[in-house]
Every structure is written in C-alpha cells, then in structure tokens.
Amino acid sequence: MEMERVTELTMDRRPRKRMRLGWDVVPQPPKAQLGLFTGQEIGNLTSYAPSRAISDHPNSLFVKGLPRNGSPPVRDDDKDGHYMFEIGENLTSRYKIHSKMGEGTFGQVLECWDRERKEMVAIKIVRGIKKYRDAAMIEVEVLQQLGRHDKGGSRCVQIRNWFDYRNHICIVFEKLGPSLYDFLRKNNYRSFPIDLVREIGRQLLECVAFMHDLHLIHTDLKPENILLVSPEYIKVPEYKVSSRSPKDGSYYKRIPKSSAIKVIDFGSTTYDKQDQTYIVSTRHYRAPEVILGLGWSYPCDIWSVGCILVELCSGEALFQTHENLEHLAMMERVLGPLPQHMLKKADRHAEKYVRRGRLDWPEGATSRDSIKAVLKLPRLQNMIMQHVDHSAGDLINLLQGLLRYDPVERLSARDALRHPFFTRDHLRRY
Structure with a gap:
C-alpha cells in the first residue's frame, strides 16, 4: 500500500521519494x-x-x-x-x-x-x-x-x-489516517514528543514480534509504511524555535490526538529461509548485513525500527544517503567502527567498500560533499540528547541494542519490548 505523490507543489528537502496521501x-x-x-x-x-x-x-x-x-x-x-x-x-x-x-x-x-x-x-x-x-x-x-x-x-x-x-x-x-512520514512533513519535520515516540515504538515492536512469531519478515519498515489510525491532531506551542519554525510566526506544532498506528505494505514481506540474495528494505532503513551481502533475516526489521525511532525523535532520517559506501561511513560516524569479521565476509559486490580490513573511507568517497555529509553527523548519544528532554538514557540504551551491527547480537522484538524504555512506569507521561 505504499503510495507516491499525486500532486505536490512544495519542495521536499529530503533526498528520497516519498509517498503522498x-x-x-x-x-x-x-x-x-x-x-x-x-x-x-x-x-x-x-x-x-x-x-x-x-x-x-x-x-x-x-x-x-x-x-x-x-x-x-x-x-x-x-x-x-x-x-x-x-x-x-x-x-x-x-x-x-x-x-x-x-x-x-x-x-x-x-x-x-x-x-x-x-x-x-x-x-x-x-x-x-x-x-x-x-x-x-x-x-x-x-x-x-x-x-x-x-x-x-x-x-x-x-x-x-x-x-x-x-x-x-x-x-x-x-481506511486509516496519514503516514508518520507525511505527518512529520506537514509538521515541517519537527520531532514527536518522547512519550509519543514511546507509544508508537511499543506498537511497532508488537507488530514486528507478531510477524516474527509467524516466521514472517516485513523487510520494508519505514515511516511511510506506518499509518496513524486517526487523522486528528491538536496544535501545541513550539518552545524550541529553530530553523524548522515557519516564517509566518506561528510557533506551533501538531501532535496526533491518538498514538494508535497500523503497519501497511506487505508486498515485500517474505517467509524466513526463502531466497535471501535480493536487496531488501528502502535504502535509509537498510541494515549493514544487507549492504554487505551477508544474508538477512528477522534482525533486518529490528534495524529498521531503530532508524525509525531516531527519525521520530529528531524529525530527520538517520542516514540520508543514496550510496552504499557513504551509508556505511555514516553508520561508523554515528555508531562506531563496523566489526572486522563482518567486513571480511562482504560479498563480491560489497568487497570494494573494504580495504585492508577496514572501511575504505574517506579514500573511497565519491566527492568532498559526501565526506562533509558524513562529518556533520553527531554520535548517536549526542543526537538523542539534542532532541529528548527525559528518558534519553533509556532510549539511547534501547537504540544501541536495536542498532547493533552484528545481527546475531541485535535485540529481538520481544526483548526490546521488555526494555526499561517501555517498562519504567514513572517515566510515562500519557
């Protein structure tokens, strides 16, 4: 059920095709x-x-x-x-x-x-x-x-x-409401409150756990494929005035009235153990094992969830890139160096990204702009601290589990749902 634009007159600042509702x-x-x-x-x-x-x-x-x-x-x-x-x-x-x-x-x-x-x-x-x-x-x-x-x-x-x-x-x-991406875009890419991110994250992981229990892998989780059940929203004052604030002086942002979501677009869903040679997921949410050609399974959905949660907190895609080597370099900038054992196993299509046991970066960069795009990214902890006023510690710890490079070490959906980010009662504000 993924959709692209019908008619659109405003510029999308982000370098990717997006659905329009x-x-x-x-x-x-x-x-x-x-x-x-x-x-x-x-x-x-x-x-x-x-x-x-x-x-x-x-x-x-x-x-x-x-x-x-x-x-x-x-x-x-x-x-x-x-x-x-x-x-x-x-x-x-x-x-x-x-x-x-x-x-x-x-x-x-x-x-x-x-x-x-x-x-x-x-x-x-x-x-x-x-x-x-x-x-x-x-x-x-x-x-x-x-x-x-x-x-x-x-x-x-x-x-x-x-x-x-x-x-x-x-x-x-x-019939459902708008996608999370379209809601973000209409909101001038301003982030969701952390308590709303928590509720959306919980539901998303419940959906993923349900699918994984049935031996199904979605493979294309992204904000475009997560729809709010209701289109209703409220406007609240925007206290953090930034470059995203509208020029008309109305410093308000939209908050969905209901946090209820539904996941859509099962056109790429596959059963585990089926052919795993083809590329899965939309680029910005693609796991490192997929880029390196190491095969993929349930953990590729978990990586996508981690990227989505960061995007909801910041308002911007975590990895805005169109090229594999730059994408891997961005991962290292945000999350630290890729494990050598994964780089050594890269398939024939991805081995060109590796040199002498490490990522061929910045030597292999296609342009100075590409190097600059990587250098401007903050570490994961700093990125979250910039946007989250409470629960930041728990969220950072959860994301470090969802975004572990080695898919074997990545949290499962069930384990993630038991994380303190979701279970600490005193932090819930809803």
Missing part, C-alpha cells in the same frame, strides 16, 4: 485524462464536468445516466498498466470511487464507499502487469495469514476483501 494533495486545474482527480477536487467536480451530476455524499455519489450499481465503460489501461477511472464510477457493484488517495510503482490507491458495510475503505488497485499481479497475490496471502492469527490487534492493517477486476488485483483495506 490524498489529504495532503494541493488542488490542480482539471486535466483532460481520466482518473486524475484528487480528493480535494471533488467539491468542485460539477464545474469541471457540467454534464455530470455528482453529489459529495458517499451514499448518493453517482454519475448521471449510469445505473446506481452499473458498470463503467471498458477502457484501456494507460501505458504503464494503471487502471483508468472517473470519480463517481463503480468498482464492481459494491464499491463507488470517491477520490484518489495516492499512486506508486504498484498501482493506485482509491478511497471508495463500501455499500455493503456502509463505510469508506481504501482500495489498492494493482497495475495490470504480471509481475505486479503476482506480487499482489503474495501480499493477499500474507494479509490473510496475518488476519487469521490476529486475535488481539497486532497493529497490522486489516484486509477487508480482494477481487480481480478487469485484469487488476484489487485489495480492500480499512
């Missing part, structure tokens, strides 16, 4: 092609297409002249295999398209009204291309397995239904 989309003038309306454009839709009478209410949203449960005309997919649609059309007789929420390499996500359950849902419509269809069927299998075992609420997104419609696998999900 419908609530965050800037309205644009109407386009001639089908299927390019966003959620915010619905209110003006009548003026865009005067021949169509479209109401804003999901129960009565309909296209004039089309039977209430009628099928839309059959259209060709676009050149990339994306499903073409118009707002207000049916997606089978059960679902009516209300808005476009996002788009990614996999396809599109649409907000739809479920006539049967009388609720809004998010439907992931996968591109009509074999490799994406195959991946979608694997995701459906994983989601159904998670659902069968989820008795107490695992913090994994719930699959409602799935169907094959005009050569597109469609997966129906509960």
